[in-house]
Amino acid sequence: MATTxxxxxxxxxxxxxxxxxxxxxxxxxxxxGHVEALRGADFxxxxxxxxxxxxxxxxxxxxxIKTLSGVHPPDEGEIRVGGRPVRFSTPVDARxxxxxxxxxxxxxADDLSVAANLYLGREILRSGPLGRLGLLDKRAMRQGATxxxxxxxxxxxxVTTPIAMLSGGQRQCVAVARAIIWATNVVILDEPTAALxxxxxxxxxxxxxxxxDAGMSVVLVSHNMPQVLEIADRVEVLRLGRRAARLRxxxxxxxxxxxxxxxxxxxxxx
Amino acid sequence: MSTVEATAGKQSxxxxxxxxxxxxxxVSEFTAATALVVxxxxxxxxxxxxxxxxxxxxxxxxxxxxxIIAAAQTMVIITKGIDLSVGSVAALAGVVGAMVVxxxxxxxxxxxxxxIGVGALAGLVNGLLITVARIPPFIAxxxxxxxxxxxxxxxxxxxxxxxxxxxxxxxxxxxIIGIPFAVVITALVAVGVAFLLSQTRFGQYxxxxxxxxxxxxxxxxxxxxxxxxxxxxxxxxxxxxxxIAASRVNSGQPNYGISLELDVIAAAVIGGASLFGGQGRxxxxxxxxxxxxxxxxxxxxxxxxIHYQQVIVGLIIWAAVYFDQYRRRRLESRG
Numbered sequence: 001m002a003t004t005x006x007x008x009x010x011x012x013x014x015x016x017x018x019x020x021x022x023x024x025x026x027x028x029x030x031x032x033g034h035v036e037a038l039r040g041a042d043f044x045x046x047x048x049x050x051x052x053x054x055x056x057x058x059x060x061x062x063x064x065i066k067t068l069s070g071v072h073p074p075d076e077g078e079i080r081v082g083g084r085p086v087r088f089s090t091p092v093d094a095r096x097x098x099x100x101x102x103x104x105x106x107x108x109a110d111d112l113s114v115a116a117n118l119y120l121g122r123e124i125l126r127s128g129p130l131g132r133l134g135l136l137d138k139r140a141m142r143q144g145a146t147x148x149x150x151x152x153x154x155x156x157x158x159v160t161t162p163i164a165m166l167s168g169g170q171r172q173c174v175a176v177a178r179a180i181i182w183a184t185n186v187v188i189l190d191e192p193t194a195a196l197x198x199x200x201x202x203x204x205x206x207x208x209x210x211x212x213d214a215g216m217s218v219v220l221v222s223h224n225m226p227q228v229l230e231i232a233d234r235v236e237v238l239r240l241g242r243r244a245a246r247l248r249x250x251x252x253x254x255x256x257x258x259x260x261x262x263x264x265x266x267x268x269x270x
Numbered sequence: 271m272s273t274v275e276a277t278a279g280k281q282s283x284x285x286x287x288x289x290x291x292x293x294x295x296x297v298s299e300f301t302a303a304t305a306l307v308v309x310x311x312x313x314x315x316x317x318x319x320x321x322x323x324x325x326x327x328x329x330x331x332x333x334x335x336x337x338i339i340a341a342a343q344t345m346v347i348i349t350k351g352i353d354l355s356v357g358s359v360a361a362l363a364g365v366v367g368a369m370v371v372x373x374x375x376x377x378x379x380x381x382x383x384x385x386i387g388v389g390a391l392a393g394l395v396n397g398l399l400i401t402v403a404r405i406p407p408f409i410a411x412x413x414x415x416x417x418x419x420x421x422x423x424x425x426x427x428x429x430x431x432x433x434x435x436x437x438x439x440x441x442x443x444x445x446i447i448g449i450p451f452a453v454v455i456t457a458l459v460a461v462g463v464a465f466l467l468s469q470t471r472f473g474q475y476x477x478x479x480x481x482x483x484x485x486x487x488x489x490x491x492x493x494x495x496x497x498x499x500x501x502x503x504x505x506x507x508x509x510x511x512x513x514i515a516a517s518r519v520n521s522g523q524p525n526y527g528i529s530l531e532l533d534v535i536a537a538a539v540i541g542g543a544s545l546f547g548g549q550g551r552x553x554x555x556x557x558x559x560x561x562x563x564x565x566x567x568x569x570x571x572x573x574x575x576i577h578y579q580q581v582i583v584g585l586i587i588w589a590a591v592y593f594d595q596y597r598r599r600r601l602e603s604r605g
Contacts, residue, residue: 071488092490103488109481111548112474120478121489123471134470 020083022047022217023068023099023186028077030063037063039241040077045186050208050218052228052249055238056261061221064238065190068219069101070094081185098184104191107175108163115145115159118178148181149174152207169200173207180211187211188219193227205231225254239263298542298593299554305540306561313564317571327450329567331442331518334452335360337559338511339530340537341463342504344555347538348467349500350480350547351400351407356534357527358418359392359505360512365422367513368431368522371438378437385513386506392418393505397498415531422524431522442518452514456556459507464552476500480547532583537562539590546598562586 025043029036038060045051055061066072068079070088078085081097088094094101108117115138124140125131145159154173156166163171172192179187189208193201208218208231222228228235229249237245237260245260313320339356346353367385370376376384392414399410444451467473475496478486487493516522539545540561541554562583569579 091488095490101488107485109478109485109548111477111481116474116478120474120486121491123474125471134472136469136471136474138469 019047020080021045022082023219024080024083025064025068026078026080028064028067028074028079030060030067030072030074037241038067038074038077041238041241042243043068043236044246045217045219047217048212048215049233050212050220050231052220052222052232052235053238054222054225054228054235054257054261055244059238059261060241061238062190065101065188065219065221068094069099069188095182099186099188100179100183101188102175102179102190102192104194108171108178110164111162113160113162114149114156114166114174115141117163117174118145118148118159118181120178122182149177152177152180152210154203154207167200169196169203172196172200172204176204176207180207180216183216186217186219188221190221191223192220193222193224201227225257228257229254237261298540298590298597299551299557301593302540302542302554302557302561306557306564309561309564309568313568313571317568319571320568325567325571327445329563330450330453331514332567333560333563334450334456335511335515335518336530336533336537336563337456337556338459338514339508340534340541340555340559341459341552342507342511343531343534344538344541344543344550344552345463345467345476345500346407346504347535347543347545348476348480348547348550349497350483350545351497351501352411352535352545353396353501353504353508354408354411354531355392355396355414355418356504356508357530358415358422359389359508360515360530361422361524361526362392362418363388363509363512364516364526365426365431365522365524368434368438368516369425371435372431372433378440381438382441382510382513385516386509389505389507389509389512390502391505393502393508394498396505397501400501401494401497419528426522426524428524430524434520436520439517439520441514442516442520452518455510455514459510460552460556463507467552472496472499477548480549482548529580532587533562533566534559536583536587536590539587539594542594544594544598545591546594 021044023043023045025041028038028041028043030038041060041064043053043064053061053064063072067074067088070091070093073087073089079088080086081099086093086097088097091101109120112120119141124137124144126135126137131137142159149156149159154177156170156174163174166174176187176189176192179189192208193204196204205227208220212218220228220232229252232249235245235247235249235252235257236243237247237257239261244263247256247260319325339360343353343356363385366388367381370384371378371381396407396411396414399405399413400407403410405413440451441455442452446454467476475486475491478489478491479493479497483493512527515526537558538550538555540558541551541556543550543555565582565586566579569576569582
């Protein structure tokens with residue numbers, strides 16, 4: 001794993017038809033006691049696209065996200081990264097496979113600085129024997145954090161500022177940036193703008209666009225239909241624990257999305 | 271994106287932000303330091319004995335034990351934990367340290383190592399109770415407080431451990447060019463722990479766990495291991511502190527350290543450690559420890575009864591925690 005975060009810079013072309021999806025779930029089943037949250041759910045993400053995952057409350061969105069990020073290992077079914085089957089037993093497994101997740105509320109440590117949060121769990125240590133004693137190279141982390149945030153267009157006063165002193169939007173930008181910086185394949189964002197105002201939401205979505213333009217794949221869970229159509233390339237709809245529809249965002253309206261979510265219209269096309 | 275609007279007003283805004291950021295760290299330390307100076311001057315005026323060399327030496331040695339154990343408590347508080355067992359563990363370490371000298375003829379350094387080992391073991395038990403058995407720190411260490419005190423009484427038969435050689439007093443009453451040996455040890459401990467907390471990965475994870483345990487866990491930090499490590503390291507310091515305390519009175523006292531947890535929690539909180547986790551610095555804790563030692567010392571000099579001292583320490587804890595809450599609210603209302 002790289003020690004310095006860099007957002008992916010080479011912009012990949014649209015995926016050639018033959019390239020396997022960067023992240024794929026097939027026939028995922030997940031039970032909690034007697035409740036079957038996922039009943040053979042499928043999900044596909046190609047390189048360099050923003051896929052919105054939508055569904056009514058209880059459709060299994062959160063559970064699917066958690067299986068894809070290693071929080072809840074699935075009971076049945078298969079997850080593939082770049083066409084290769086993988087097993088995610090812990091969030092660390094998912095991260096090692098290049099899948100980073102921003103959870104709704106648990107994203108950052110408020111008392112730590114922006115730089116410390118970006119490097120949390122992946123600190124740069126001093127070189128030589130001091131590093132083996134666990135001595136941090138704070139300068140390198142400050143510089144790395146500043147460079148990475150600049151690249152993503154995230155504006156914060158200083159990377160030494162504790163997260164607690166940032167606004168909600170800035171906080172979320174840092175959380176999203178952190179995932180993008182370290183992800184090599186997919187970034188999963190669970191309701192990243194749910195608690196934000198209009199301007200702040202716009203900033204977070206700008207960061208997502210920049211990442212997509214740099215070739216990153218993004219999965220966005222959202223309840224905000226206009227926002228989904230604004231930012232996503234594709235939409236996958238989950239209903240009753242299964243994939244109910246796959247839609248191209250530029251071909252549908254919010255009414256279509258709602259219809260697919262509630263099941264008042266059945267369609268299975270691209 | 272409106273870069274123009276962001277760069278305008280950046281200069282002045284940035285400076286004041288920077289200042290506020292610095293100040294929010296230092297404000298409780300500054301308040302505590304001011305209180306310390308005021309109290310020091312007041313006591314110098316109120317008591318003719320206060321500024322005597324003997325008394326200052328005494329304050330130094332007394333502060334040392336509180337400061338070392340408060341440094342341990344600070345680490346634990348930063349993780350959003352609390353260690354109520356420090357008094358019992360310090361007594362246990364001191365008593366065992368004294369017993370191995372008296373009964374087994376251990377040299378002082380070996381006895382100190384044994385006392386530190388006792389503290390580390392107690393810390394390990396606390397850590398495992400919290401991380402493996404998932405007992406909340408308050409309850410886990412409340413249990414250890416009782417178990418530890420019980421063990422002290424069992425192994426001593428509730429009788430102090432006397433008959434120690436004079437050399438046993440080195441840690442508590444010895445001096446190097448007029449400076450109490452205990453103060454030198456405290457300074458080393460303080461610098462060491464401050465360095466650990468601010469410059470190392472272990473320190474970074476200590477703050478991270480206290481700030482957002484789930485975020486730390488999902489960042490791949492092995493929180494069970496690191497949290498246990500914090501309690502073990504705290505135990506090491508408590509063991510050392512207990513040994514110094516025993517050395518000061520040249521005996522192992524089974525009653526030592528009852529309600530010591532209040533003094534050290536007060537010291538940590540006065541110095542800016544937050545019981546909500548994620549915040550606290552050793553500089554502040556050392557100032558807090560001095561303040562508590564001065565209150566105790568001043569109360570003795572001014573002939574204020576021990577019962578009133580208890581009341582004063584309790585009031586100080588209330589005030590410090592209230593202040594912490596207030597500060598947190600202000601910080602959050604900004605966000």
